[in-house]
Amino acid sequence: MNISKNMTQINGDIRDREVRVISADGEQLGIMSAREANKLAEEKNLDLVKVAPQAKPPVCKIMDYGKYRFEQTKREKEAKKKQHVIEIKEVRLSLKIDKHDFDTKANQACKFLKGGDKVKVSIRFRGREMAHPKNGYEIMDKFAEACSEYGVIEKKPKLEGRQMLMFLTAKTAKPPKKAKAAKPAAKQQ
Numbered sequence: 001m002n003i004s005k006n007m008t009q010i011n012g013d014i015r016d017r018e019v020r021v022i023s024a025d026g027e028q029l030g031i032m033s034a035r036e037a038n039k040l041a042e043e044k045n046l047d048l049v050k051v052a053p054q055a056k057p058p059v060c061k062i063m064d065y066g067k068y069r070f071e072q073t074k075r076e077k078e079a080k081k082k083q084h085v086i087e088i089k090e091v092r093l094s095l096k097i098d099k100h101d102f103d104t105k106a107n108q109a110c111k112f113l114k115g116g117d118k119v120k121v122s123i124r125f126r127g128r129e130m131a132h133p134k135n136g137y138e139i140m141d142k143f144a145e146a147c148s149e150y151g152v153i154e155k156k157p158k159l160e161g162r163q164m165l166m167f168l169t170a171k172t173a174k175p176p177k178k179a180k181a182a183k184p185a186a187k188q189q
Contacts, residue, residue, distance in 0.1 A: 090119070090122060093105060095139065118167060121165070133159050151168040
């Protein structure tokens, strides 16, 4: 049986000789045996929960464990909601890309960058195109320039086998600082 590290010990699971006990109100009741602390918790129809197992002696609190777990999961869900996951979106170009297609792909990449995602730009070289990697670097530079308003180059264009890759990341938008209004000079008499 695997016991996870975040498994909380409650009531009879607490096997320590001495524990520091805190009441449901947050008042310290002192150091006592685990049995005595368990009896106190049972008298109040609450649970004895080990909240700081690494302390010497371990700290236990008398509380409603069901309510504690509910609040803990609620906090975890809230933290997960506020978390923003950055995705990597890919835009594929070719050496023979036309102006309109290029503009469409650049607009799509700008949309991804506005959303806070990273963009992987790739060019696949076919056949004799491998003899002209400089054309690929030119297209990549032109593409980075087209997206420069919303993103910056994270990883410069690099030829890997028959593919050239470049990564763009969104610019960090910092709100402009408000200029303080100049105070009128006091009149001197």
